[in-house]
Amino acid sequence: MLKNLTMNKKLIAISLLFVCLPVLLLGTYWYNASTETIEESTIASNQRIVTQTTEYLNLYIAGLETSTYPSLSGASIQSLINSRSLSPYAYLKLSESIEKGIFAQMLYGRDDVVGMSLAAKNGFVVSDYTRAPELLNMDQITHQNQLLLEKMERMDDFHIEGIRYVGSEPVLTVTRKIPSNQSYLFEGLLIVDLHLSQIAGICKNVSHHELEIWITDAHSGQVIYHPEQTRIGTSLSPSLVQELTSSKTGLLHEYETDLPNILLYEHSSQTDWVVALEQPKDAVIGELLDLRATAIYFFACIMIVTVFILGGFSLQISRALSLLERLMKRVQTGDFSLPITTMTERRDEIGKLFRSHAHMVGELKRLVKEVQSAKLKEREHELAQKESALQAMQSQINPHFLYNTLEVINSHAIIENNEVISKMTTSLADLFRYNLKNAHQIVTLREEIGHLRAYLDIQAARYRKLRIDIDLNALDESMLHHVYLIRLTLQPLAENAFIHGYQNHRLPPVYIGLTLSTEEDRYVLHMKDKGHGMSEEKRMQLNAYFQQAPASQAITSNGIGLASVHERIRLSFGDAYGLYIASSNHEGTHIEVRLPRRMSWT
Structure with a gap:
């Protein structure tokens, strides 16, 4: 396999195979083994922190659950949830009794309670948020409590609802269902909003500056607590929640954060919370990364020395061969200049x-x-x-004699008021005058169309059914001065149509058309007739002749026919331009005249 490679590639392959690969495999094994050892030690230490935090949180929630239970069977609470109607005074007295009873016990017995509400199915609500740090919208709290009451049937007796907001402060909301001592059904709901300071204190007691402990609800994915205040109450991605709840404890590498962090987590079945400990990976394997950098530096030094030893002479030869290869490619493209070397x-x-x-x-x-x-x-x-053949044809008629004769004919026609003869003699005079000029001269499209119209006017006088269609809507009037072609290009094509398309087949000339289209780098004139065209074999033979450079002598043409027109265009503008027979059959012939859009003729 190496014998098909260049010398440079062989040198690189040998270095990679016998030096880089062994060092890379050894370094990879050492790095993975040491990383695994350090991570296992760090995980074991951090696992104790997560477990301890989980136990503290379980005790905190258990104490909260215990403190909300004893007073639920009190007379005031039972009267409120069992009453079907109350007078305003009776409702006020019950509210005061509840607020001075269980509410006072909870609010002043615990520092973490922000506010409490008791909502009954019969519509009566008692709330106390006097310890809230700001003025609250009680309608909003009442609405939130009503939503909790509506889903009470799906709750446990003691239920941790999660994070909601009391004013602008996030709080942890827990509920306790209140059974009726009459119907033995749950007719009310005690709602307690807790400040997160107690949970924050538990998490901070067991963490340090390199560790972050946060808590999320395993069911909803809502973040219960996070050192970053803005993330409290937000939701984790479903994929991350699924990973965190797939097992009781686990470890995630490089989870959904901006930095490659290690995430150690434990799922508490008592609270249905996931306690997660997040630590930057660099803090775990920082020293190992330094050792890896040293090893990479050492490996790079070995590679450089090896390449110099193995490649000194080989690189010198390969550079010379590469230079020779580039010089030969320049010769292939036609560049015969020799650079100094x-x-x-x-x-x-x-x-x-x-x-x-x-x-x-x-x-x-x-x-x-x-x-x-x-x-x-x-x-x-x-x-x-x-050119000689064209000049010989042009010199057959004495110009001065011809012009004088035509002028006399035109004068008699005007005297006799015969406009047809006058128009024909004028067109004929213009035709001969144009023909006598240099056939290789470059003219504008306006001049050549004027000559073509003079020729077609004479033919139209001969053939009454002839329809002439010159449509150059692709250009405006001023642009006719900016399209250039060779003198005597269009008239020979029209004459060719009359002779070979109509007369040779004894058909009356009925149509001659000329249109113009534009392409990216050229103009295309389209000359069409409705005579009897040539065979497909003849059309392909002519197109093959047109495309050859230099012109082939396999096809000859008398006078100034298609071959002459094509050669004069190509010699003046280049091999990319000239004639092309687009189609030719019994319905007519379509010839394209391809001209440059930018004047760069020779």
């Missing part, structure tokens, strides 16, 4: 190779110039022949 001055095999390459490039450059010169002369000779 000291490789040719070497006295070893590399120097000989570079000198041979330089000699080869010089010979190739000379041969290419000879071939290009020969082809250029051939094309110039061909163009000269076509």
Whole structure:
């Protein structure tokens, strides 16, 4: 497998296989083993902290559960939940009795109680939030209590509801269902809102600056307590809740936080809470990371020394071969320039190779110039022949005699008021005057269309059913001066349509059309007729001829036919432009004239 690689790749492969891989495997094994040992020790120590915190929280909730039970069977509470109707005075007396009884006992016996409410199914509510630190909206509290009362049937006798807000302060809400001594059914609900200071104190007593203990409800995923105040009352992601409740205790690496932290957790079945201890991973394996950095540095030094030892001479050779490869690719793209290099001055095999390459490039450059010169002369000779043929045709008629004769004919036509003859003689004069100019001259589309219209006006006089359709809506009027083509491009194409599309098949000329379309880098003129077209084989043969560069002599054309028009366009604008027969069949012929959008002709 190595024999197919370059020298650089072989050097890298050998270094990786015999140096890097063994060191990497050994380092990985050492790192994983030491990390596992340190983590196990740290987890064992932190597990005791989590277990201790969980036990303290269980005792705290158990004490709260005990303190809310004895007074529920008192006469005042039973009267309130069993009454179907009360006068305002009776309701006031019962409220005062409850507030001075169980409410006073709870509010002044415990520092963590923010407020209490007693809500009965019969609609009576007693609340005391005098210890709240701010002015409260009691309607909001009453509404929250009503929602708790509605789901009382689904609660346990003593139920930890979770976090809700009393004013702007988050509180832990617990409830105790109150049974009736008459119906023996639960007819009321005692609602106690607790300040989180007691829970915060329990968590802070067993933690330090590198540890964070937070509590979440295993059922809803709501955060009960967190050192960051803003996260209290928020909800964890369902995936994290599922991980935290999958077992009684567990460990999560790099869970959903911005930093790679370790999360040790324990699930309490008594409170249905999950106590989680979060610790930055760096605090656990910080020293190990330092050792790893030292090992990586040592490994890098070994690699550098190894590469220098193994690759000194090989890299020198590979650089020379790479340079030679780049030079040969430049020759492949037609660039025969030789950059200045000291490789040719070497006295070893590399120097000989570079000198041979330089000699080869010089010979190739000379041969290419000879071939290009020969082809250029051939094309110039061909163009000269076509120009001579065109000039010979143009010189067959004496211009001055022709113009004078046509002028006399036009004068008689005007005198006789014969507009048809006058128009024909004027068009014919314009036609000959345009033809006598240099056939290789570059003109605007406006000039060439004027010449085409003169020719088609004469043909329209001959053929009454002929319809002429010149639609150049693709350009506005001013742009006709910015589309350039070779003189005598369009008229020969139209004449070719009359001769080969109509006359040779004894068909009356009925349609000649010219339209223009624009593409990204060129304009395309479309000349169409409705005569009898050529065979598909002939169309493909002509298109193949048009696409050859330089032009093939396999197809000949007399006068200034399609081949002449195509060659003059290509010689002036480049090989990317010229004629293309888009379609030709019994319904007509469609010829495209491809012209440049930017003037860069030769």
